[in-house]
Amino acid sequence: MSTTAPAYSDTVDPRVEALVTELIGRVADKWTLLVLEALEEHGRLRFTQVGREVPGISQKMLTQTLREMERDGFLTRTVHPVVPPRVDYELTALSRSLGAAFCGVWHWAGEHLDAVARARVAFDARE
Structure with missing residues (x-):
């Protein structure tokens, strides 16, 4: 055995x-x-509002990211039957639980920010 x-x-x-x-x-x-951060901070947002909250993202990348997040169950997409069409996005409980899991990375980064900065300076000085 x-x-x-x-x-x-x-x-x-x-x-x-x-x-x-x-x-x-x-x-x-x-x-x-x-x-994730924008929707967590602001709650339900329209497509254009999400885009404003995520500087630098193209409309194509925003569309692709939102679709992938919806497919994975991270957000809900609500289409309102009005003219012009209005679409809202909101995080699901599933994505909130995933966000909580990643909070540890933020805490770690805050605690080790100076150590990482020192390591980078030392590495760059050797180059």
């Missing part, structure tokens, strides 16, 4: 591993984080 722990790949559901990899790539994306 072996006394070694099972290999990581034997203990993790491959579907969970695939989802984590996918979500890290998506949420670590600059635009997704900024859209």
